[in-house]
Amino acid sequence: MKAILKTKSLQIKAAKFNDVYYQACLQSRNFLRKAIGPRQPHLLLVLGSGLGRFANSPKLKNKIEIPYKDIPNYPVTGAPGHDGLLIFGDIGDKRVMIQRGRVHPYEALGWNMAPARALKLMTLPLVVAKGLGVKAIVTSHASGAVDNGYVKKGHVVAIVDHHNQLPFSPLVGPNDPRLGKRFPSKKQIYDQKLLELFAKCLPTDRFWHGEYTTAGQMPEYEGVGDLDSAPYHISSDPKFVYLWGMSYGPECEVINHYNDIPSDVNGFDRQVRHLGLSLATNIIPRSPIPSLRNLLKGKTVEGNPTSEEEVIQAGREAEPHFIPAIIKFISLLSK
Numbered sequence: 001m002k003a004i005l006k007t008k009s010l011q012i013k014a015a016k017f018n019d020v021y022y023q024a025c026l027q028s029r030n031f032l033r034k035a036i037g038p039r040q041p042h043l044l045l046v047l048g049s050g051l052g053r054f055a056n057s058p059k060l061k062n063k064i065e066i067p068y069k070d071i072p073n074y075p076v077t078g079a080p081g082h083d084g085l086l087i088f089g090d091i092g093d094k095r096v097m098i099q100r101g102r103v104h105p106y107e108a109l110g111w112n113m114a115p116a117r118a119l120k121l122m123t124l125p126l127v128v129a130k131g132l133g134v135k136a137i138v139t140s141h142a143s144g145a146v147d148n149g150y151v152k153k154g155h156v157v158a159i160v161d162h163h164n165q166l167p168f169s170p171l172v173g174p175n176d177p178r179l180g181k182r183f184p185s186k187k188q189i190y191d192q193k194l195l196e197l198f199a200k201c202l203p204t205d206r207f208w209h210g211e212y213t214t215a216g217q218m219p220e221y222e223g224v225g226d227l228d229s230a231p232y233h234i235s236s237d238p239k240f241v242y243l244w245g246m247s248y249g250p251e252c253e254v255i256n257h258y259n260d261i262p263s264d265v266n267g268f269d270r271q272v273r274h275l276g277l278s279l280a281t282n283i284i285p286r287s288p289i290p291s292l293r294n295l296l297k298g299k300t301v302e303g304n305p306t307s308e309e310e311v312i313q314a315g316r317e318a319e320p321h322f323i324p325a326i327i328k329f330i331s332l333l334s335k
Helices: 002-036 052-056 115-122 124-132 192-198 230-236 249-255 292-299 308-332
Strands: 043-047 061-067 085-091 094-100 136-146 156-164 207-214 241-245 273-284
Touching: 002 061, 002 115, 002 124, 043 052, 052 085, 052 094, 052 308, 085 308, 094 124, 094 308, 115 124, 115 249, 124 249, 136 249, 136 308, 156 192, 156 241, 156 249, 156 308, 192 273, 192 308, 207 249, 207 273, 241 273, 249 273, 273 308
Parallel strands: 043 094, 043 136, 136 273, 156 207, 207 241
Antiparallel strands: 061 085, 085 094, 136 241, 156 273
């Protein structure tokens, strides 16, 4: 009987957390709506490591900048290359919302709370963006790319699928139907039309397609031994890119959490279009056959694993190509 009562008590607490979380999203949304006025942003752009200077583009007009720390309930990041600034502005005839920096799972999972709740709070800005009316979300991030003979440091990879090694999800626990259905389909995460549209914005020799793995052992840069399965992907499609990083997986789950027929009065359960872009900031040598010799050889090539400074520098070196591509992409989006 005690065990049953304890279980019921925990279930009640979990349900109450859903209400607390929903109210936190609502408070953040209302604060931002008051700060920016009635005009809704068309697009949310999440900028990862080394890509933050996009927000300094002269093409971005009528800027409003709000530090994360000033927004009620917003998670504040301490990751290198993530300064924690929310920016609203106009690119052409479109209002954009720019999230410069993100909290990573290795930060959130260190908070003194249940892992699923931490990941839920970590991804709160994405739910808030839905409530502000965005129609599309573009997430960008830095990653290591397995050497396939084509992808180079500074190239952009469009994500066509991802693998999440984290043992927890922000969707774990009692489902809140105000935010989405209990069992989302992973097939609907990536918008094919957005992917095709972005492909028009970069030279074909700097743009690839790939699969992203959210590392379970973060915060550590990848080693060759982490990627034993990558040669199989490469051998089936020589130009396909296998990526490794420390974000993205939980974000995808929250973006993809919606109701087929939206019913939430605040718009938190709307479906939005999603494009995932990864910047290859270091190239990981292949180990064709896992063995002591190949693994040791791989660890000494090209300085892998990389460092924080190299990741940020690679992002800055890619900006002359990445920033114009994003601006062109936004201009091609239909309103």
